[in-house]
Amino acid sequence: MEKIYFHIDANSAYLSWEAVYRLQQGEQIDLRDIPSVVGGNPKTRKGIILAKSxxxxxxxxxxxETLFKALQKCPNLKIVSPNYHLYMRASNAMHEILKEYSPNIQRFSIDESFLDLNFSSKTDSIKLAFEIKERIKKELGFTVNIGISSNKLLAKVASDFEKPNNVHTLFPSEIKEKMWPLPVSDLFxxxxxxxxxxxxxxIYTIGDLANTDLDYLKYTLKSHGRLIWEYANGIESSSIKSDKDTSIxxxxxxxxxxxxxxxxENALMYLLALTEMVAMRLRHAEKLCKVVVISIKNTDLSHYSHQTTLVSPTDETNIIYDAVKNLFHQAWHFQAIRHLGVRVTGFSDNDCYQYSIFDHGNLENIRTLNSTIDDLRLRYGKDIILRSTFLHKKVKPVIGGVGEDEYKMMSSLL
DNA sequence: TCTGGGGTCCTAGGACCC
DNA sequence: TCTGGGGTCCTAGGACCC
Structure with a gap:
């Protein structure tokens, strides 16, 4: 028996899922058959292409690229708005099917998963990949590509070969022929x-990279040089990471x-709305954070960030927001702001909340209040309860997130 | 009406401690 | 009275992924 890895990749995921849903709702046209894209709203300056047919x-x-640019290339382009809840459901449905084939499954992103399985022959593995592909198509209505190899990296590269609705192998013996001629930018x-x-x-092709002197690459690109050289040579040995192996x-x-x-004042209102969502997700993850970071993007798209380490770990909205406020006042360059972000890191488990001597008021009560508000928002929607700051303002009281079934995005790590 | 939003990891410099 | 080295933490920024 040999261990074989599958990489399953939903073809044009957002667009396919949108198409399937619309067909189910009785729409006549299949978005996959016409020039169409899923994209944001240009009026709120989010008008970029997320997926294309x-x-x-x-x-x-x-x-x-921007919708504006896309429309210049194709004036009768059909544009639909993203519906992340729908995509999450489609992704979950795919995950449920894949789970039946192996307990060793790693959800790599919303539309990609790795599986590992044991086979007595490569032919058997290819047979099973076809079976899985057909089953997803039949039961869920969309197509996937499946890449097969002896490690995760090669499986991932293989799934990117001719699309859609295909199974490809890329075993080490096939690297030279199938992977080395590709442009180097195709490499993970x-x-x-x-x-x-x-x-x-x-260096223009993956083969060029594979045959470059390793010491030279390490000298020019540091540790990244070694990593991509190994990838170009098909060297990669990470195992499937289960949900339990990786914590956010x-x-x-x-x-x-x-x-x-x-x-x-205006910026702080947005920062509060963002902080509300971040803190709610933090409590939902049952974590405490020690570090708070804000980021600011200027009109010219240049950006900067500022961070602080808290006296003691917390999951409390007000404490995090106090830090956010201070950070903003310290960092802001007084230039017009296009984009704002709030982020927390430095996690610990929330089972032993350390009350700091700097905490004011009855924190136990505040923590109970927070969890009550979280429950209400989960059950009745984000806007069911709001801080008085937001009354009669156009800013939404909670910004960000799709708010259900979070999963990790381990995107630059196999 | 000019580029979204969610992540991870690495590096480099400075502070601070022994 | 003029100077070492190692370790760790913090912060800012950049690279990559989907």
């Missing part, structure tokens, strides 16, 4: 910043403001 791809429409962990650096030293390290929410802000 294969016909849209033929117009050279790119994920991440070679992104926007590394690609031009590699080009500058004459930080929680953050951020938002692009509908309009630039140049007044601190």
């Amino acid at each position: 294969i016909p849209a791809k033929k117009y050279n429409i790119q994920t991440g 962990m070679v992104g926007r910043a590394t690609t031009p650096k590699l080009h500058r030293i004459g 390290k930080g929680i953050g929410n951020s938002t692009t403001l509908p309009r630039d802000i140049d007044q601190s």
Whole structure:
């Protein structure tokens, strides 16, 4: 028996899920068959492409570009707004099916999972991959690509080969033929910043990278150089990480403001709304945080951050917000603000809350109040209860998050 | 009407301690 | 009275992923 890894990747996930849902609702047109995208609202300055159909791809429409630009390329492009709750449900449904095949499953992102299984032959593994792919298509209505190999990295690269609705293998013996001719930017962990650096030293394909002297790469790119050299050679040996193996390290929410802000009271209102959501998620995760970070993006998209370490770990909205307020006053450059973020890290378990001598008031009562508010918001919606600051204001009292079934995003770690 | 929002890890410099 | 080295924590920024 040999251990084999599968990487399952939903094809154009958001768009496919949106298409399936709309067909179920009686819509006649399948979004997957026409040039279409899932994208944000340009009026609130969130108008970028989150997912595109294969016909849209033929117009050279790119994920991440503005709707404005996409419409120039394809004037009759169909645009639909994202519905994250729906995507979460579709993702969960896929996860439930995959779980039946192996207890060793790692949810890598909303639309990707790794499985490991034991097979007596490679042919058997391919057979099973086809079975899983067909089952998802039949039961859930969307297609997936499945990559098969002897490690997670190669399985992931394989699932990215010809799409949609395909099974590909990339075993070590196939690396030279199937992976080395690809542009180096196709390699996991070679992104926007590394690609031009590699080009500058004459590395254009994954094969070029694989055959470059390791010491030279380490000298130019430090530890990242070793990592991508190993990946280019198919060297990777991490195992499946279960939900229990990985615990969340930080929680953050951020938002692009509908309009630039140049007044601190206004900015603080958004920061409070963001803090409410961050603190609620923190309590839901049963963690305490020691570090609070704010981030600010200017109109020109340059950005900066400022952080502080608390006297003692907390999950209390007001304590976190006090820190946020101080950070903002210390950090703000008095330039117009486009985007604000609040993030907490430095986690510990919440089973032994340390009452600091600096705490004021009856914290036990405040903690009870917080959990009551969390319950109400979970049951009746985020806006059911609000601080008086938000009365008659246009700012929503709680900003960010989709608020259900959180899962980790281990995106730069296999 | 010009680029979203959620994560992780690494690095480098400074502070501080022994 | 002029100077070492190692370890750890904190902070800011940058890289990567989806």
